[in-house]
Structures are given as C-alpha cells and as structure tokens.
Amino acid sequence: MADDQHLIAALRQRDTDAFAALFNQYADKLYRVAFNILKNDADAECVVQDSFLKLIEKLDGFEERSSLGTWLYRVATNLSIDRIRKARPTASLADDFSDDAPIMPAVFIDWAHTPEQWLSEDEKHRVLSAAISQLPPKLHTTFILREIEGLSTAETASVLNASTGAVKVQLHRARLQLREYLSTYFSERVNH
Amino acid sequence: MQCADLITYLSDYIDNDLPVELTREAEEHLATCHNCKVVLDTTRHTVTLLKEHGQVAIKPVRRKAMFAQLETAFLKQPNQPG
Numbered sequence: 001m002a003d004d005q006h007l008i009a010a011l012r013q014r015d016t017d018a019f020a021a022l023f024n025q026y027a028d029k030l031y032r033v034a035f036n037i038l039k040n041d042a043d044a045e046c047v048v049q050d051s052f053l054k055l056i057e058k059l060d061g062f063e064e065r066s067s068l069g070t071w072l073y074r075v076a077t078n079l080s081i082d083r084i085r086k087a088r089p090t091a092s093l094a095d096d097f098s099d100d101a102p103i104m105p106a107v108f109i110d111w112a113h114t115p116e117q118w119l120s121e122d123e124k125h126r127v128l129s130a131a132i133s134q135l136p137p138k139l140h141t142t143f144i145l146r147e148i149e150g151l152s153t154a155e156t157a158s159v160l161n162a163s164t165g166a167v168k169v170q171l172h173r174a175r176l177q178l179r180e181y182l183s184t185y186f187s188e189r190v191n192h
Numbered sequence: 193m194q195c196a197d198l199i200t201y202l203s204d205y206i207d208n209d210l211p212v213e214l215t216r217e218a219e220e221h222l223a224t225c226h227n228c229k230v231v232l233d234t235t236r237h238t239v240t241l242l243k244e245h246g247q248v249a250i251k252p253v254r255r256k257a258m259f260a261q262l263e264t265a266f267l268k269q270p271n272q273p274g
Contacts, residue, residue, distance in 0.1 A: 011266075012271070014266065014267060014269075014271070016263060016266070016267070019262075019263060019266045020259070020263075023259050023262065023263075027250060027255065027258070027259070028249045028250055028255075031248065031249065031250045032246065032247070032248055032249070035248050036246050036248070041251075045250065045254055045258065048250070048258065049258055049261070049262065052262045053262070053265060056262070056265055056266050056269050057269065059269065060271060103199075104196070104199060105199060105227075105231045108226075108227045108230045108231070109230070109234075110230045110233065110234065111234060111237075112230075112233040112234045112236070112237040113233075113237075124241075124245075125245070128241060128242055128245040129245070131238075131242070132242060132245075132246075143242075144246065147239055147242065147243055147246075148242065148243055148246035148247070168203065168204075171203060172202065172203035175202075175203060175206075175235050175238065175239060176199070176202070176235065178238045178239075178242060179231065179234050179235045179238045182234070182238050182241075183234055
C-alpha cells in the first residue's frame, strides 16, 4: 500500500514513467483474468483497456480503501462478467445458482501421472478450455483468481466482495468439479 | 476419518490449512483408501494442468498499441485536485 501511495501520487502528477510502470505491472495480469473468463482475445483486450481507462478517469478521486491491484482486478473481473451476461442473458441466472449442488467424486481412475502422453497439444488445450468453461461463473472467477492468478484467499475475497469463507467454499467446489470433468474425460478415453 | 470427511477437508489439506490433528487423520485415511488417494492426486494434477493452461499474455504488437492509446488518454485527462 505504501508503494501504491507513491504510485498514485506520481500518476496524479501525470508522470508518464509511473503510468508505464502501472501498465507493465498489471496489463498482462488483467488480460489473463479477462481472457480466462471470456476465452476471446479481442474481448479480453477491450476489458484491459477499459479497466485502465476507468482508473485514469477516477485517478484524482481514487480512494485508497483497497490496493490499486485489487481495484484493477475487481474492475476487470466485473467488466468480463458483464460481457458474458450481455452475451448470454438467459443463462446467467441459472449458472449463478447451479454451484450450490453438492459434489462427491464418482470417477476414480488415476490419470494423474499419464495424461500428457494421452493427449495431443490441441486436444489438451480443447479439453482444459472445456473443463474450465463448464464451471458456473462464481466458481469460474474464483478459480481463475486463486489458482491461475495466484491471489491469496483474502485478496480474492476483496476482488469479489465476498467473505474468505465463501471463497474457500467456491474454490473447493471448483477444484472438485474440474477434477470430475477431467476424470470422466480420461475414463471415457480408457474405455474406447 | 471417513471418505466423506476427507472430501470435505480436501482443499484445506491441499492448501496446508488443516489443523495438525485433522491433517494426521487425513494422512492416515489416505494411506489406506485408494479412491481418496486418487481423488487427491488427480485434484492436484487438475490444478497444475489448468494453471499452465491459463498462462496467457497480450500479443506484443497489441500491447504496444494499447499502451500508446492509454498513455494518450492518461495525459489528456484533466487534473481535478481534491
């Protein structure tokens, strides 16, 4: 936060080095979050651009209640979710509630040590994209922020305006749903 | 510890967030339960694969163009002190 205070002060002076430092620190991070939610290059780039534009607009009135990073992650996540909801207005409500289903593993094939040998790079990419895309939005964004982006539980909770308990539950469900999806896929491959 | 308990605590176990006593019980269960050991190993591997899969970056040409546009917007934004 001390670093943030210096950075914000420099940005308010329209210091271009400070803006370059901000962009270099966060552009790829925000892109990674947006791309993993949207799975579309152009849409993810728009989200990154719009996130920085929002910060530029609010710079002089920026209240340092959360870190710059948390604020930018929150904006990029919300803009990405808004784009999905606009694209699929009827699907979003059902998706938001479907993550309440209890999860108990049902497929016990041990594929942990061999999948790379079973899959071409193209197939691996397709299967992993499909696995993460089938998660309900809340689990999807929690998994991306915690596992792909490497944020802590507390940071993820702050980005999502959720409790740390809720983040832990959502991450647990996401991991188990993803495991089940991939286990089912590998199980079907073994049986064919 | 039963299988259902192990699954309930699985993420906390993976994240080393489980109290010492429950960690010991989980490890005792995992030593004798093949299915739960498979669930643990495949869950860990699922996370590893998806972490690798998710590592993407903006294409350099697009990154440069985006920075130029944003820098222009940044410099044009009027100062509104206070």
